[in-house]
Amino acid sequence: MLTFEASVRREQFELELAFEVGPGECLALAGPSGAGKTTTLAAVAGLVRPDRGRVACGDELWLDSERGIWVPPERRRCGYVFQDYALFGHLLAWQNVAYGLRLPRAERRRRACELLERFDAGALAERRPHTLSGGERQRVALARALARDPRAFLLDEPLSALDARTRAHAGRELVRLLGEAGVPAVLVTHDFEQAALLGDRVAVIDGGRVVQQASAADLVAAPASAFVADLTGSVVLMGRARRDDRGLTAIDLDGGGRIVSSEVGEGSVAAVVHPWEIALEPTGAPGGGSARNRLEVRVASVTPLGNRVRVGLLAPQPLTAELTPSAVDQLGLAPGAAVVATWKATATRLADR
């Protein structure tokens, strides 16, 4: 069990965070850059000294500001995987892995190669880091982080330095590793999809504070705020809510337009819709469907993503719809086209702004 509770004060920045991670569990800290994610990891590892707080891992106390306890990073045994992997350029791959090993000379090389083997990277042992691809570097970095039998795993944007093709494979490898290691893991990422893929739980961080902590599915289903909804990739529309006469909530959108929601809300709210709940129709269509919400919009961008197409829409507030490629072809969607975006009142959730 890793327990963290600390505050770090810097110029124009304040971090005040608390979380717990069980053995074998992975907590993903998700948030925009500048939210304090990397500072948090550094504070767990002891690379940043919090002004106040308490950090404990297993039966070891790493920081207790009240009792004046501070364990330096080299005695915490954290398996830290840095954002750009931070491999030592003057050492070969196996020497990078061996750096943290405290073994007799003859055994160090054998053990380092064993660790590389675990990540199918045995063939890279004699290579220099700058000759390795992003995926290969990650494998060496993981082997190196594992070398000291870490008490906790700390991963900073572990997949961001990889191209989309290697990312899926590297992600699976990471999930396997985290499962095998059986120690608490903390991962930080600005990408909610990566947080959802790798984290058992996701803590959304903004301005140095946890704004919501739940499973990725729960965050998507019930975001506590417009910020969380936006991070999970939902469409967020700001407006003012009031009760209408049919028991629904009517929202007058900032900048124009009105939508309805089956959820209850009052005053200033954020209406949240999943992009895949939004359907597009030609402008002249009769509009006799069950969808209560209809907004006239203009197509801004059409971006294929695997088997889906993400369509960016311009209205007073921007929207995103996810469609199948065949639907895009059938509607002849291209930037500039005028269409009607529709979705149901029951697909419109309300959150705090």
Add this chain to the structure above:
Amino acid sequence: MRRRLFPLALVAALTLLLCFLTFPIAAIFVEVGPGSLVDALGEQSSLDALLLSLETSLLALALIVLVGTPAAWLLATRRFRGRDVLLTLVELPLVLPPAVAGIGLLAAFGPQGVFGGALDEAGVELVFETAGVVVALTFVASPFYVRQAVAAFESVDPSLLAASRTLGAGEARTFARVAVPTAFPSLVAGGALAWGRALGEFGATLVFAGSLQGITQTAPLAIFAEFATDFTGAIALSAVLVALSAAILFGVKLVARTGAPSVDV
């Protein structure tokens, strides 16, 4: 036509600069034939001066690197009040006229100097001694190394240092195993600059240590001494010094290109 004018001006400027910088050096080799070069080197005074130059400049370099490297690491990795002032103080000898440096050294370590009495009691003599040459060279040349070393350590990726710490290495081990090897090419370049400056040092050495053949008369001092009596000899010794300096410069470029030696940590 007009738009070709600027590139032509650039080329002309570079040509002028190169000519001006290389002509005097080339002229030295034109003036001195291979025969007189060997003759001049055969002279005891020239040989003494060259050996003394090598000995004192290498000693000074060793001192500078030994003390300057950890000092530069401190300046590069810590942020504290007065750091800028310290950096400026370290660089001060760069802008000091060498003769002033020599007078300063005399005022501090000379027989009548501030620390003169203490040195005398300790049995250390610097003025008119080889040790005094080393002190003068160290004083004048150290900023060239320290400046470069501070910049080199500052440009080491902080995540490399952090990685080393999380892998169980304390600060001393991180410094020796990661920071120095990573900054190695820049450190070598700084060392070469300092060495080159020490080899050519004239003013501070003359004022502080004098020009005694075999004891404090380094190659530049010997060239100046011979210049009045034996121009050919002065030129021959100059040629050797030029060759030596050029060899240092090219050697360093070579080392900087191949990078730090890979050592099993």
